[in-house]
Structures are given as C-alpha cells and as structure tokens.
Amino acid sequence: MPAKLSVNLNAIAMLRNRRDLPWPSVEALGRIALKSGASGLTVHPRPDQRHIRFSDLAVIRNLIDDEFPAAEFNIEGYPTEEFFELCAGAAPEQVTLVPDDPAQATSDHGWDFRKYQAFLTDAVARLKAMGCRVSLFADGDGDAQAVEIAKAVGADRIELYTGPYGGCYDAPERAGPILEALGKTADAALAIGLAVNAGHDLTVANLPELVKRIPDLAEVSIGHGLTADALEYGMAETVRRFRRACGQVV
Numbered sequence: 108m109p110a111k112l113s114v115n116l117n118a119i120a121m122l123r124n125r126r127d128l129p130w131p132s133v134e135a136l137g138r139i140a141l142k143s144g145a146s147g148l149t150v151h152p153r154p155d156q157r158h159i160r161f162s163d164l165a166v167i168r169n170l171i172d173d174e175f176p177a178a179e180f181n182i183e184g185y186p187t188e189e190f191f192e193l194c195a196g197a198a199p200e201q202v203t204l205v206p207d208d209p210a211q212a213t214s215d216h217g218w219d220f221r222k223y224q225a226f227l228t229d230a231v232a233r234l235k236a237m238g239c240r241v242s243l244f245a246d247g248d249g250d251a252q253a254v255e256i257a258k259a260v261g262a263d264r265i266e267l268y269t270g271p272y273g274g275c276y277d278a279p280e281r282a283g284p285i286l287e288a289l290g291k292t293a294d295a296a297l298a299i300g301l302a303v304n305a306g307h308d309l310t311v312a313n314l315p316e317l318v319k320r321i322p323d324l325a326e327v328s329i330g331h332g333l334t335a336d337a338l339e340y341g342m343a344e345t346v347r348r349f350r351r352a353c354g355q356v357v
C-alpha cells in the first residue's frame with residue numbers, strides 16, 4: 108500500500124501568527140488537505156506556541172471528528188507534563204515523540220534511544236494508556252540496535268528523520284548513501300514489527316526515491332515543502348481573484 112500523507116499545519120500556523128488575524132486558517136487549510144485525500148493532519152505544538160497554538164488542537168480534533176472521521180490526527184512533540192495534557196485533551200490517533208529542546212528552531216535529530224530508554228518506556232506507556240498509537244522520531248543512520256530499543260520501549264512505529272536527505276536538494280549526488288542508511292534503518296524496524304513513518308524536508312522531488320527504497324513506508328508527514336508548493340501553485344489564481352476585486356476584468 109502506498110505511504111499515507113499527513114499534512115503538517117505548523118507552517119500555516121506560523122504565517123497566521125504574523126498578525127492578530129485568523130488567516131491563513133489552520134482549520135480551512137486542514138479541510139482542503141483532507142478533502143484532497145490527505146489521510147491525516149499533523150501538528151507540532153511547541154511550548155512557546157510560535158506555530159500551532161494550544162487552542163488549535165480542539166479545532167482540528169473537531170474538524171476530523173465532524174467531517175473526516177476516517178482521518179487521523181498526529182501530534183508531535185517532547186513529552187512534558189504540558190504535552191501529555193494536550194494529548195489527553197485532543198485524543199490524537201497518533202503521537203510522535205520528538206527529542207526537541209524548546210529553543211530549537213525546528214526538529215533536527217532523532218532520539219538517543221540508549222540514553223532515554225527508561226524515559227521513553229514511561230512516556231510511551233502513558234500515551235498508549237490514552238489510546239494513542241506512538242511513534243518515535245529516529246535518526247536514519249542504520250543503527251539496528253537503536254531500533255530494537257524503540258521496539259522494547261513499547262513504540263508502535265518509528266518516524267525516520269529525513270532532514271539530511273532533504274538537505275541534498277542542491278547536491279543530489281550526496282543523497283545516495285543517506286537514502287541507503289534510511290532504508291537500512293527501515294529494514295531493521297520492519298523486520299521486528301515496527302511500522303515506519305518518515306518526515307522532515309520531504310518534497311515532491313525527493314519523495315519518489317524514498318518510497319522506492321522503503322516501499323512499506325506507512326506514512327509521511329509533510330509541512331514546509333508542501334506549504335511552499337501550495338503557495339507557488341496557488342499564486343496565479345489568487346492574483347486573478349485580487350485583480351477581480353480591484354475591478355479589473357480578468
């Protein structure tokens with residue numbers, strides 16, 4: 108089965124937060140994404156709420172429940188008490204735990220599974236008790252032992268951190284070994300019954316090779332590149348609408 112697409116709304120929320128105005132609306136754009144066949148919506152609320160606000164979570168939960176009951180809500184973040192409370196309130200189908208420092212601009216590494224084994228065992232158990240599927244953000248460095256620890260702490264899935272792969276956009280000759288290491292990590296996970304997600308800096312250009320190397324990829328979550336494309340491919344019609352609003356005959 109082809110990988111499912113979960114649309115990450117963080118970039119939309121970040122644009123919205125430039126002004127004290129309700130647009131672009133995470134609800135409206137989330138609705139368009141789901142109407143267009145995305146299988147879920149992803150958010151990564153950070154403690155300073157610089158992208159997704161905590162109040163967005165109920166809006167997205169209601170959107171899914173009321174209009175797209177087959178879709179999934181995926182919430183990503185570092186497991187603080189505040190994060191557990193957000194998950195308890197929003198009841199996401201999937202939680203992806205990410206080892207982010209609050210000051211980090213964006214996610215840039217997976218868990219150190221050896222160091223955080225006990226911590227993750229507790230966090231995963233708490234989330235599973237809430238009924239959430241749990242995925243753990245993992246470096247795609249081919250470390251099979253790390254993947255075994257991800258399984259041992261009770262996770263259902265890992266999410267491969269694809270930032271270094273996405274970073275090869277201007278030097279595709281560097282992508283081969285990075286893709287192979289991601290593939291080896293996925294092979295190790297799938298062999299022990301862990302499903303595999305992937306995300307970070309994925310694009311229309313780099314997805315085909317990724318899904319070819321990892322045909323059993325369960326889900327990709329994509330925000331930044333997808334939002335950039337939405338702007339680029341939506342710009343022409345939008346300029347025509349504004350020209351009409353100016354009274355121009357278009």
Ligand SMILES: CC(=O)[C@@H](O)[C@H](O)COP(=O)(O)O
Binds near residue numbers: 115117183214
């Ligand atoms: C875990 C991950 O790689 C992404 O979810 C990332 O956190 C996207 O969030 P930002 O768009 O806020 O960088």
Ligand SMILES: NCC(=O)COP(=O)(O)O
Binds near residue numbers: 328333
């Ligand atoms: N989990 C990765 C994600 O949700 C989106 O990352 P990006 O496409 O914004 O880099």
